[in-house]
Amino acid sequence: MLSPGSTHADVVVVGAGVIGAACAEALSGRGLRVTVVDRGAPASGTTACGEGNVLVSDKAVGPELTLAQASRRLWPELLDRLREEAGPSLADAEWDEKGGLVVATSGAAARALTGFAAGQRAAGIDARELPEGGAAELEPLLTPKVTAAVHYPEDAQLQPVLATAALLAAVTRRGGCVVSGTPALGVESGRGGRVTAVTTRDGALPCGAVVNACGPWAGHFAAAAGAPLTVLPRRGMVLVTGPLPEATVRHKVYDADYVGAVAGDDADLMTSTVVESTRSGTVLIGSSRQRIGFEDSLQVHVLRTLAAKAVALFPALGRVPVMRAYGGFRPYTPDHLPVIGEDPRCPGLWHATGHEGAGIGLAPATGRLLAELMVGLPPHVDPWSFRADRPALTKGQAQ
Amino acid sequence: MKVVVVGAGPAGMHAAVAAARGGARVVLVDSAPQAGGQYYRRPPGGTAALPHVFEELRRQPRIEHLPDATVWAMEAVPGGLHRLHVQQGPADAPGRRSMTIEAAALVLATGAYDRVVPFPGWDLPGVYTAGAAQALAKSQRVAVGRRVLVCGTGPFLLPVARSLLAVGAEVAGVLEANAPATCLRGWLRRPAHPWHHRAKAAELAGYAALLARHRVPYRPRTAVIAAHGTDHVEAVTTARLDPDWNPVPGSERRFAVDAVCVGHGFTPQLEPVIAAGCRTRGGFAEVDDRQATSVPGVFAAGELTGIGGADLSAAEGTVAGCAAARHLGHAPDPAREAAARRRVRHWRDFAAALAAAHPVRPGWQTWAADDTLVCRCEEVTVRELRDAVEHHRARGARSLKLLCRVGLGPCQGRICGRNATELADAFLRERGAPPLLDPDAAAKRPLAAPVRLADLATPPTAYEAQEGT
């Protein structure tokens, strides 16, 4: 529902997931009046369907790693600032700098992992190759079959829905507005094709700019706005165990084949094990990658593969009951890089989407970069690789 | 090609028998060690006064009954089949047998579990759901306490009181929260079939006589609004209620008891219905007059489709079993089927009257204090739930869970989901906001039951392969 006060915004952000929330926070922090609209409830899309890893370990050297490094520095600063503004209870996002442990269990994987880590080290990542027995010291219940292990102290975790709520609370405190239950249908444009309003089911919202932060549905909104963009869903599932004693699993522990799956292009099922505990004592076991559109029926073979790999990594978890399975659709682009910036085909239309399996981690730097570009400040990371008119995104789409 | 029936309560047993009589091969999967469901729960091996359907279930060569077998997931497979993932063996034991069963026609009859609304002290040991107390009394001949108060709403409180008396407990009272006027209006809303009048009036008279004989007071318009004690219930506070269930000031009384049984109606066990992709309406499976759901080949019967007691469940089961057999090309006896459909129609009127006579009214929300738990598994209080709505601006059921952890524990919201949704909606109303945008998210549980990680990791065997069929 739109309230009368909500109709004059500098920027309308469409999508109240972690990305839309981070953009809105950054824009409102720079003095802009922001309205966020979501067709559902805030933080009920992909942001509520994943894990909360804020990672540098899984990214190869390149523009995404640069963005991830910036974002990793920003998250704790941002949460501190929100805590100062709003008080601790509102800005507690369960931030935990627990560190990641990537392990290989074969000779080939060991070589790939140590090579990968060496490259990251050269790019400034703290990636510590562990001596024999080092992994067992960090994770006593880990399989003895480990052939190589790298410790990434910078890897952290947070609870994405709490974080998104804290970002949106800051937006409202600064005079912005968050509207739920209102689908955005497209844009209106004026002279020179410039966006003048976002049309919604409940009426038009006049604005100077619109940010498409529709996650895996960003391609739909872009098309509705007349600027088609290739953003597609990549399904992922996660298993949740019952609560376990503290310190059963201490870090985020990955199988080294994680790296291959993130960068991979295969449409078929890929799984790579990520095992981590949450503050409530449950252990999350992720995650799968499948390109099957928005198909959301349960596929037991996917869960079985996740379970088998988790038990291989932590044999002691075999006895533990799995309580729940959930999942969502990662928004991905063909070149696996996010889209951050204005769309030259439609002035005033900005995109902030396509973060695939890393949107939680990449949110603060995305918001900041978008705000810098919009108000004309020097960008804190090079935006070139994320531009909206790169061929990978518009190839095959009507111009 | 076979019919698979999930649940062996009155609905599932009748469905299995009707489908097998109609000529279909039937696999009856049930998580309990013996058939009968909630209504016919009894000590192991007990056979006292069981109706004929049990005998037929045993004798019928086309039925295979798999006891101790839980369906924990379901998926659609090509060819219009439904694949059920089943674990067989005592609950929680390691190394249970994992199998898949493929169904060409499926009858879902998983029943319901009872609902309890929260009040201060409801999480103390000694406070039981009426259903749990009933189950203990029926299957283990154990009374939950020496001096017990039964409270809530609905006719189900009466058999609970009877079972408690039968196992030697003193029943300090039966408290019905609704006013006689509400109950009466509900019963008069629809002209009940004379047949119900006779059957139900006789049943009620029996209960009245029993309570009188044991000098058990029956109090309408009254509820337990708080339980007291340190490690266990020692006393309760009761109060008179107005028609909306708000306590009447000054009517509070304290009673010493060592157990309380609470029941506020039932919630259907919808997981398999949702997993099969069937449409729901008003929180129940939507079915037509042949018990067919919105998914071809999937039928639902019993408490899944509405709360109406064992007779309605049984009649629906017969209709569903016939329909499932016909779906596979068999020709069940039309006369039997027509008779069962007549019974369904009649008992549905009774069920509608029941729902109208024993509503759960919103005044219960005033019983809970700020520090009363809404979710016992995750220890989420009313205050925390309110914070999630007021400060974190939860607007949907899914984000509500993740903002305050309500319903994320081992029960997965089965106990607290409806209460949390209703409380959140009330907090939203106070702020002029619309109700939660995705209320169904609270009931979505792709895993119908927990599975050990190692069992999940092990490839199952196909039931068809084992049976050589």
Ligand SMILES: Cc1cc2nc3c(=O)[nH]c(=O)nc-3n(C[C@H](O)[C@H](O)[C@H](O)COP(=O)(O)OP(=O)(O)OC[C@H]3O[C@@H](n4cnc5c(N)ncnc54)[C@H](O)[C@@H]3O)c2cc1C
């Ligand atoms: C299983 C899984 C595990 C993951 N694990 C991690 C992890 O550990 N770390 C990490 O960093 N990332 C992880 N991710 C990825 C991460 O969840 C996403 O990258 C991120 O949530 C994307 O956020 P978003 O705001 O772009 O999208 P969303 O959260 O989906 O938000 C988009 C919003 O737009 C709204 N919307 C869409 N269309 C419209 C419209 N027309 N009008 C109005 N509103 C609209 C939707 O309702 C939705 O709320 C994981 C994802 C999955 C599926």
Ligand SMILES: Cc1cc2nc3c(=O)[nH]c(=O)nc-3n(C[C@H](O)[C@H](O)[C@H](O)COP(=O)(O)OP(=O)(O)OC[C@H]3O[C@@H](n4cnc5c(N)ncnc54)[C@H](O)[C@@H]3O)c2cc1C
């Ligand atoms: C705890 C309890 C006690 C009750 N006691 C009485 C009573 O004493 N008197 C009375 O008149 N009414 C009683 N009722 C009401 C009673 O449930 C109904 O009147 C009647 O039993 C409903 O029949 P049904 O076949 O629909 O379901 P049920 O009798 O509930 O049968 C459902 C069956 O499905 C099985 N099941 C559920 N999920 C799965 C799964 N995933 N996989 C495999 N099997 C599954 C269950 O084990 C159960 O055997 C009770 C209800 C409850 C919840």
